[in-house]
Amino acid sequence: MSTLQRIKDMLLENFDFPEDKILPDTIIESFGLDSVDMIELIFYLEDEFEIKIPERDVKLVCIQDIIDVIERLIIEQHGTEIKNEQREVIK
Amino acid sequence: MRRVAVTGMGIISPMGNTSYNFFENLISGVPAVKRITGTFAPLLNVKIAAEADFDPTEHFPIKQIRTLDRTTQMALVAAKQAWSDSGIVIGDDEQKRAGVYMGTGLGGAQTIDSMLCSVYKDNVSRVNPLSVVKIMCNAPASHISLQYALRGPCLTFSIACASSAVAIGEAFRLIKFGQADVVVAGGTESMLTLSSMKSWESLGVLAREDDQNPAASCKPFSMDRSGFVLGEGAAVIILEEMERARARGARIYAELTGYGTTSDAHHITAPTVEGQSSAMRLALEEARMNPQDIDYINAHGTATEMNDLVETQAIKIVFGADCRIPVSSTKSMHGHLIGAAGALELIAAILSMQHKSIPPTANLKTPDPQCDLDYVPNQGRVGLNVRVVMSNSFAFGGSNAVLIARLV
Structure with a gap:
């Protein structure tokens, strides 16, 4: 499953986001998340991908930023790319 | 007022x-x-x-x-x-x-x-x-x-x-x-x-x-x-x-008229007759009612050996040794809801006025000679004129709270 699909599944399971709006260039702010929602979102990402997202040095503006950060941290923290991963082709 | x-x-x-x-x-x-x-x-x-x-x-x-x-x-x-x-x-x-x-x-x-x-x-x-x-x-x-x-x-x-x-x-x-x-x-x-x-x-x-x-x-x-x-x-x-x-023409289930609260300052779990009876008296005072005005008491009635004995004695001190007011413990049926108990039991008492019925104390098969009030044993009573009710709640820590409501 692609990173985008896993993020999408996680978001749909935990938040009230419209499925068709979860695209790489969607601005995260457009979901109307408050600060606690953002902390939760990071928590669930960490759970889903078994990584630790450091508080500093991460700037998440759009969904593509989440994908990039996760894929970078997986390599940094696990020394390998995502298993069974077929990288999403981004327009 | x-x-x-x-x-x-x-x-x-x-x-x-x-x-x-x-x-x-x-x-x-x-x-x-x-x-x-x-x-x-x-x-x-x-x-x-x-x-x-x-x-x-x-x-x-x-x-x-x-x-x-x-x-x-x-x-x-x-x-x-x-x-x-x-x-x-x-x-x-x-x-x-x-x-x-x-x-x-x-x-x-x-x-x-x-x-x-x-x-x-x-x-x-x-x-x-x-x-x-x-x-x-x-x-x-x-x-x-x-x-x-x-x-x-x-x-x-x-x-x-x-x-x-x-x-x-x-x-x-x-x-x-x-x-x-x-x-x-x-x-x-x-x-x-x-x-x-x-x-x-x-x-x-x-x-x-x-x-x-x-x-x-x-x-x-x-x-x-x-x-x-x-x-x-x-x-x-x-x-x-x-x-x-x-x-606004609201339906009024009851009027709350009295509230009494005291602390035993005695023991972290053991209750006292004095603390409980004082709370009942304070509630009656605030409601400007006499003990004989009360038609039903929803007891704290936890079924611990100590509570039931002490609550019985406290009721007798306030309402008289010959008190015949129906007193029941609905905890026998819905269990002890701890932080929700007082509210649930006040509702039970208010509904007994609305429905002109008194819920029983379930499972009361072997009377205790030291608990000799009318506990409405095992059978609810219907067709009664219940106009004023009291609900008792006595907490670990020694805090006692008593509420009185009446029909309007």
Whole structure:
């Protein structure tokens, strides 16, 4: 499953986001998340991908930023790319 | 003097999830106590409880459920029932004169249990970021305030088994003394978790399971009583200044007229006749009523050896040694809802006026010569003129709270 699909599944399971709006260039702010929602979102990402997202040095503006950060941290923290991963082709 | 009306009621309880079903089941006298269904049952010595038939997925979107402890979920549903039952509308200009007063003993017990389990047992280094806001004792009250835009005082009272009686009593005073016009008041508790059940078990206050019939395990005022059965649920009422309620043509279930609270200052668990009887007297004084005006007492009646004896003596001191007022312990049927108990039992007492019926003390088969009041044993009574009721709540810690309501 692609990173985008896993993020999408996680978001749909935990938040009230419209499925068709979860695209790489969607601005995260457009979901109307408050600060606690953002902390939760990071928590669930960490759970889903078994990584630790450091508080500093991460700037998440759009969904593509989440994908990039996760894929970078997986390599940094696990020394390998995502298993069974077929990288999403981004327009 | 401003008067205080009860204009709405909501219930999630082991005996039913509407006030009508709840009272119907109480009068039938069949307890909701059962063998517990939790997977941890084998680890308990006392394997009985009064669980509420409450499925949060029937009331909340799946995404909201994970943000609320069961305690808050039940409180919100009970508040919603009470709110729509009252038909109340709060104008923008009234929001600051409307408050929320809730009681709870332990707060988000299920979240505490699962969080501690993951930290200590599974050695998980991170816990859910919503743990704090799910566990905190004021979460139920705050979510009710958020839901209905109530911007007056939003307070939570934690006085063990008297939590919601105190919440209602203090809410009554808030309106009576002019500091609010409407208060959503009540209590909520859901602590049927392994750690809290073990704690209660260890304290030795839980009823032994009845050999023949688990449902008959809680036997208040009976010679063979052995303690209470833990229950869970939420009970919420809408308190409203009388003239406001009348002006909008609200249905008025009852008028709250008296509240008495005292502290034994004696022992952390053992009750005193003096503390309990003083609380009853204070409530009568505030209500400007005589003992003989009371038509029914919903007892604290926990079925511990000590409570039932001391409560009986305290009632006799206030109402006379020859007191024949019906006194019943509905805990024999719905279990002990701890922080929600006072509110649920006040509702039971108010409904006994509405339905002209008195619910029984179930499982009272072997009278205790030292408990010799009229406990309405085993059979509810119908067709009675019940006009004034008293509800007793006595907490561990020695706090006593007594409420009086009357028909209007």
